[in-house]
Amino acid sequence: MSEAVISAAFDAVPIKRQRRWHIFVFLLPAFIVYTAVMILPLIETLRLSLYNVVDNQETFVGLNNFKVLFGDDRWSHDFWNALRNNLIFFVIHMCVQNPIGIALAALLSLPKLRFVAFYRTAMFLPTLLSFVIVGFIWKLILSPLWGVAPDLMGLVGLKSFFAPWLGKPGTALVTVALISVWQYVGIPMMLIYAALLNIPEEVIEAAECDGITGWSQFWKIKLPLVLPAIGIISILTFVGNFNAFDLVYTVQGALAGPDGSTDILGTLLYRVFFGFQLQLGDRSMGATIATVMFLIILAGVSFYLFIIQRRIRRYQF
Template sequence: MAQRKQIRWHIAVFLAPAVLVYTAIMIVPLFGTLNLSLFNLDQGNRVFVGLRNFATLFGDPRWSDAFWNALGNNAWFFVIHMLVQNPIGVLLAALLSSPRLRGAAFYRTAIFIPTILSFVIVGFVWKLILSPIWGIAPGMLDAVGLKALFAPWLGKEEYALTTLALVSVWQFVGIPMMLIYAALLSIPDEVIEAAEMDGVTGWAQFWKIKLPLILPSIGIISVLTFVGNFNAFDLIYVTQGALAGPNFATDILGTFLYRTFFGFQLQIGDPHMGATIATAMFGIILLGVCFYLFAIQTRLRRYQF
């Protein structure tokens, strides 16, 4: 008689608390939002409208102009992080992983500290630093003879979003740095020793040996950056307010959602259109993550140990 396979109930017992909490705070609200986006108010009554709210969001100029502006700003916010934050994080990780660098632990801690600071603190401090009236940025540029380069960056439409993206880069560059640093440390010593025996050392070793081996980690960092940037809200709200000034130049999907759902100043809150925007954000993030999983991650697996 074949021995019956033992059911491992302890796995379900240990997973149950996490699954219940995740379901309560993530899955249930997600389906609630999807459901809310399919209804609207008609003379005070809640009626099912199907995809009509999405047609309004994408087709009505009163909504579509604001949505595409926010989406474009979000895309630029993400591009700045991909082109500035992640390469700097890789470079810092490469430098800090060098065995000849002294005080590496201090540098890692100093670079990572901003990531644990509150968005409110970061936004308020940088708003003070960049202020043309009482900020220290003009004085610092003047000390090195570059005061002519100073401008009220947060007050100009063409500079405000890029400035805030760079502030966000300053705050979160420690995350890709630490993840890449951990990936570099996980490379087997045998691979490094073989490269050194072949005469591949220094930066040549990093570009030819280490970088291809950490590509899966760089891919994970990229998708995390995408998800985080398209969920961004706090920094823009703290520094520029819910209107994301000047003239909506820093408006992203998060601030657009906030104004629509809760209302702001003379704008009345509309939970149904707010849920529609939130659903559109979910769809954008889902498409980006699926593209990474099926088009990029499968190609990076060949570099994994």
């Protein structure tokens, strides 16, 4: 029998791949916990948004809850106000937090900068603090009665510009958003910093050989190469801001005052679903608001995955 025949015989025999059942065994506990904590509550929320209580019985009403939320004056005013505030909250983070994070990451990546570890730790430290601590501290700092903000501004001759920003409807939302920026600016900073460190040295050396150095090198070489990381930061900012609740609740309370000027979808959902003070909770309308939040986040994530990410893949290595 020739070698070709023997080789063909061996090729014809199917090779049985060993099934790695241990992978499923290790994944099973995490899958069970994630299903119980995330998937099942999400499904129940979506189901509950299609039902309402009629004559003390849960009745299927279809999309009627959404019609009430968008069309009824009593509900639509609070909903559109919360959605508008949420958009402003998100835009402030995108236009302030992320550019500052990119600038700080660029400064930390300078090769001749000393005490990089100290700066990196100091700027990331607020992210590790509890939102309760952050909210309470900033309420004390900005208090017009016993806060230190007026005295600190007086040291630089700006005391006349101080105002009770958290107590004014026109400035409360911006103030809370900037507090959130202060706390979470370390996240985009660290992600961009890691992306900058991941750029191959050959690319930097080639740019230096072409005479591209300093900030020109950052704008022309480094920034385009970290666009995928910037895209990830943007979508994380979007999801985090449309899920925001804790800091606003800590600083301004469940009513998100003054006059609902800091009310966002998270605080509106809390008051509607669980009730507040003399207001009784409405599970169906609360689930409807939660469903709208889920659809907004789903639309934003889908837009990023199927449109934005495809356009920035060419910059990836």
